Amino acid sequence: MRRVDIYFDNMKENVSYKTTRGLMLHGEAGEILTGNASKDLLGKVQLIFTSPPFLLNTKKRYGNLQGEEYLEWFTSFASVFKKLLKKNGSIVIELGNAWEPRKPIMSPLVTKALLKFLEAGEFNLCQQFIYYNTARVPGPAQWVNIERIRVKDSFTHIWWMSKSERPKADNRRILKEYSASMKRLLRTGKYNAGNRPSQHQMGTTSFLRDNKGAIPSNVLSIPNTKSSDDYLNYCRENKYKPHPARMPIQVAEFFIKFLTTPKELVLDPFAGSNTTGLAAEKLKRRWISIELNPSYIESSKGRFQDLIV
Numbered sequence: 001m002r003r004v005d006i007y008f009d010n011m012k013e014n015v016s017y018k019t020t021r022g023l024m025l026h027g028e029a030g031e032i033l034t035g036n037a038s039k040d041l042l043g044k045v046q047l048i049f050t051s052p053p054f055l056l057n058t059k060k061r062y063g064n065l066q067g068e069e070y071l072e073w074f075t076s077f078a079s080v081f082k083k084l085l086k087k088n089g090s091i092v093i094e095l096g097n098a099w100e101p102r103k104p105i106m107s108p109l110v111t112k113a114l115l116k117f118l119e120a121g122e123f124n125l126c127q128q129f130i131y132y133n134t135a136r137v138p139g140p141a142q143w144v145n146i147e148r149i150r151v152k153d154s155f156t157h158i159w160w161m162s163k164s165e166r167p168k169a170d171n172r173r174i175l176k177e178y179s180a181s182m183k184r185l186l187r188t189g190k191y192n193a194g195n196r197p198s199q200h201q202m203g204t205t206s207f208l209r210d211n212k213g214a215i216p217s218n219v220l221s222i223p224n225t226k227s228s229d230d231y232l233n234y235c236r237e238n239k240y241k242p243h244p245a246r247m248p249i250q251v252a253e254f255f256i257k258f259l260t261t262p263k264e265l266v267l268d269p270f271a272g273s274n275t276t277g278l279a280a281e282k283l284k285r286r287w288i289s290i291e292l293n294p295s296y297i298e299s300s301k302g303r304f305q306d307l308i309v
Helices: 009-014 029-034 036-041 067-075 077-084 109-121 141-146 180-188 230-238 249-259 275-282 294-303
Strands: 015-018 022-026 045-050 085-095 124-132 155-162 219-221 265-268 286-291
Touching: 009 015, 009 022, 009 036, 015 294, 022 275, 022 294, 029 036, 029 077, 029 286, 045 077, 045 249, 067 077, 067 109, 077 085, 077 109, 085 109, 085 249, 109 155, 155 249, 219 249, 230 294, 249 275, 265 275, 275 286, 275 294, 286 294
Parallel strands: 022 286, 045 085, 045 265, 124 219, 265 286
Antiparallel strands: 015 022, 085 155, 124 155
């Protein structure tokens, strides 16, 4: 497909803005992805990457659901996503932790939602990731700050799923810079070979191959502290309230690079401030984002000021 072919005729009435690579659609994700507008997407999506509204005790501006209502809503997307996904495509979903209302104990509903989603879509669970926000504000406030009977909840789970047992993926696209000690080892060739307490046998050349970077772990440690960028500046200038649950773009970039290659299609059904769309745009992937809140759509234009066509 050429880049301009991202503009599917059946989606015209939902388009809020577009670039040469992507579309921002306004509407409810379930309705758009099961309606006539979605027929051009069936079997075309390489990666569904999204952070749906979390299961929380209190209602937030971005419209989170609660309790069993959340469970049913979340699970309903399994069959929808399965139809859209390529045979070797992936689904990556961020799910936050949840606490029981007015109790210092965690809710198992998030885990139940994941298990029901996997079962309903007959998906494989490829790997679990942790997104650790090193600058997270302490919470839940009652148990952490006031009563001091819990520690702060500072990470979310990110679940990688697929239809195939071997979806498209390549960790060579997400290598990290070598540590100073590894660079020194490659330079000098000196390290302690031999047996380890783990009973592994390290040969004299086991670590001397330069792979152009280190394989990252499944813990993504990224602070979420930005107070000024194109998006936030645009919100201030146009008197928009920024989305309260923005994901660092590095998280989206990590999975888009890992699980897709240029020109492939990335879908975010719960776009919020459209971090996923921007990451896909920068990495030369095609993208479709869906958001129900028109205010969040308008403010997300700040990420694409010179790219909207």
